[in-house]
Amino acid sequence: MSTDMKTTPGTTATDAVVVATDLTKIYGEGDSEVRALDGVSVSFPKGQLAAVMGPSGSGKSTLMHILAGLDQPTSGSVLVDGTELAGLNDQKLTLLRRDKIGFVFQFFNLLPMLTAKENIELPMKIAGSTPDPEWQATLVEATGLGTRMSHKPAELSGGQQQRVAVARALLSKPAVIFGDEPTGNLDSKTSSEVLALLRRAVDEFGQTVIMVTHDASAAAIADRTLFLRDGKIVRDAGHLSAGEILDTIKTLE
Amino acid sequence: MIGLVLRGLSTRKLRSALTAVAILLGVTMISGTLVLTDQIDRAFVQIFEQGNSKIDVVVKQKPPFKDDQTEVYLNADLVTAVRAADGVQIAEPYIQVQGYVIVDGKPMDQTGGAPSFVFSSVSEALNPYTPIEGRLPTASGEIAIATQIAEKSKAKVGQSVTLATQDGIKPVKIVGIVQYGDGTTSLGGSTTVLAPLIDVQNWWSLQGKASYIYAKAKDGVSADELKANVRAALPQKDVIVQTGKENADEQASVLNNLIGKIIRYALLAFAGVAVLVGAFIIYNTFSITVAQRTREFAMLRTIGASRRQILGTVVGEAFIIGLVASVIGIGLGLVFAWGLNKLFGAIGFGLPATGLILSWQTVAVSLAVGVGITVLASIFPALRATKIAPIAALREGATLPVGRFQKLTPVIAIVIAVLGAAGMVFGLTSDADTTSRLLTLAGGAILIFMAVAMLARFIVRPVVGVLAVPITKVAGGVGKLASENAARNPARTAVTAAALMIGIGLVVFVTIFVGGLKESFTGAIDTSLKSDVTVTARGFGGSLPAGVLGAVKAVPGVQTASPVGGTVVQVNGQSLALIGVDPTTITDVYKFDWNTGSDTVVQNLGAGKALVEDNIATSLKVKPGGTIKVQSINGATATFTVAGTYTDPSILNGIVVEQSALKPLLQSNATGLNTVFVKEVPGSNADTVQAAIEKALAGYPTAQVQSNAQQKEQVASGVNTILVIFYALLALSVMISLFGIVNTLVLSIFERTREIGMLRSVGTTRRQLRAMIRWEAVITSIIGGVLGVLLGIMFGWAVCKGLESEGLSFVFPTVQIVIFLVLSIVAGIVAAILPARRAAKLDVLEALQYE
Ligand SMILES: Nc1ncnc2c1ncn2[C@@H]1O[C@H](COP(=O)(O)OP(=O)(O)O)[C@@H](O)[C@H]1O
């Protein structure tokens, strides 16, 4: 993780975790055709926290879904940790998600009947593997939940729930973590706790995070900021301050 | 994953419990039925084991064909040959007949149509009865009575009483009170009388006859050895030699076929209905919960759960619900068996029973059905859950994708309906055996129920549209909301209603079917009988004493007394009734519905000629002029030329011949007189004449004198008893479907929590909210009720038309149908109580914030 990487967006690096080439996604046909993505090529190196920004309807979610293998592009290719997603059947995609991808959702998406701890362990349970206890302890510590680990989601605040969700995504040490507006449902204080955890995941644990966000202050913690408009990447910058981000957004709208 | 399933179940306690109840009641019925019939089975085995415990070898007559309801007798003289066989310590002839003792004018007979027995008394060395007071009867005119009679009648040893026999009332003296075996079981319940062989032979026209010859071996000779020795001594082909054990097993299985098996299959059929209804509810509940959990399943998929794991979660949940419900159901089955036994006792069909028996077969069958059906019903919803794309976790308001299968629903439903209709037509018209016809009929009905359930969703919106008008009038805005809610998810409303439809449909069908049966009997009395009074023998299979005919003829005011007798015969392997009539008088009391022939044909019938009921002629493939060869149960055969055919599936349903032609074909003790049709002198007072006949027959207690109206009443009361039992059993299925309504409402209220909070916040009162939920339930139950009534009428009509030639007529039960419809509305209101309360209790603020 050279500082170099934090400032220069890598596009051809061999250690890229996610590589997208010439992605297009077209919804509908004829008159109602919508080009949600229109020739997007982008690559994310390991150990980077990238923020994807853009006005509503610019294709942010579509891009993330396709990068994560949740949706198929109309054309173009996606490589996740060296695996080409095109042509993978459901079973292979499932295994890929299990091993290589972590998710953090806007609406936490924790199971209400499980405790925080159990929610964190859930993906490993599903995969039938046992988490590394040391790693788990580290993550539990990182969430700062302490004794609240045995509480059900309903008894936790939004920020706490989202930190549980981040820990859940981290436990299996995936190649990349995707976040769709991970702070979209939080106030600024709890937002910053969650963002700090994501930052730590990258800096200390060497994780790769790609998040879609609306929030300039969230994007300001990223190593790299991508701006989308009308399905195209219109700016691919390194770390930007909140002010710089807001300026860029203004020019886009 | 199992942990996840368990956790899910425990957080959704109410839902899981309601779902479990849906299957639980069906399993209860299955296990209860099996427990009860095991009890009956075991009781029969015990009874006959005790009856044969002192007997090593039994000799009996081999009938030319099997007829479980007809007794056959053998020559009592064979006892000489048996006594001469090696190893025989003692051998005696034994007879069992139907009759009862009368104490202080009160007949000590069985109620509910079960036979009351008189047994000839054998030596104590062979006798299953032991005197606990006095002794066994030995001399003519002595009897011993069972302890139960002694208790009931307060009769004492030494008391003089009378015995109802085939030859009229005989004065007898009680010399002993006897107990059967060790006193824990009884044969024929409380009515057994022992009398000396000679009296039984004389009073039941069985001179020189015996039911069995019992033999006991000398010490050191085994039953099997003795059997071989007796067989060697009796080379006759028409005689069966068995060990006591073999005889006990055979007797138990004969009785079990007559009673236990019928009860078993009839009850299992109703249990099957309950399980089917339960399956609908489970299917519906799982469909709803899967839809509600779309996001959860999608999330599990994004974090790496495979489709199989999703399938596993849903099916696993079903498995556990099924398992828990089955285990509880098996336990409740014991209670159910106990209750049924009491119920049968209360309506006069007292069944013998031992302690409750829970066999491993009962457990296995109950578990297999309970778990199997629950899992099966959950599979479609589970498969739909696997179709949820992981991306649904990230999309707002994601809903369950529409499956390919779903789009084809109407086509599939129509195919199923056509198959079902074909099954019903086959069941009604084919000439396969009764079991396979009944099974295809039932299978066809189930398929039609399923098809209607699948198609019902298409009528929900229009029907609700129609119902909304009056409901809005009655309930205002709340009614309008309720209608909209019911129509919001037509598939859900449809399946919920379909569960009720099955119960109501069968209730209507049973009403029509049983009503048709009743009508076929009572209608036949109206159309076929010209007589005013009928004399029959009380109890089944009973002959009237020969003297009855003369006694009736002598009564002033009697114009014609026409005797009718009968016996069972076989023609081409088919068991039929051979009916003997008096050709000179029968047309005065009975109106033949001729196909070919005329009253003159009967009047000049003559020996060697027969009239054949039309259905029987068809199944025997004989036409007038053709011949039929009958084989009697007594071994004799006879050939008749068909002189005519007539239609009467109820009263004279068989082959009609002259009385004299019947005589040689009767079993040993039959008098050839079963019924006397009496026509009064025109203008005489019917009541007076009937009273005079009753008085003239006072010496024949087994003779029963009934006017046509009384006969009809008897049929009606029998029919009503059957209907009550059917209704009670179907009520369980209807109850299960109510749980379905409760379940659907609870689930949809849960889903609409936020919406309900909104309604409350804008000023809907708790009362209005409850009314809204209630109307939703009522709409569902009206749809179920109406569909059920329509299907029930259709099934009833089809079955009545199909069996028209067998006398069934279709009667439209208007009053009952109105009652059933009202009841289904009431059912909806009852089902809404709990859900309505829950909805009304929701805290407005919390509900609004609910996510
Ligand atoms: N399932 C879909 N069907 C049709 N159009 C869609 C679908 N999903 C997204 N779109 C369209 O694609 C474009 C990009 O959407 P999205 O990626 O959700 O934008 P963002 O997340 O940046 O707001 C929008 O115009 C949206 O309306």
Ligand SMILES: [Mg+2]
């Ligand atoms: Mg979006």
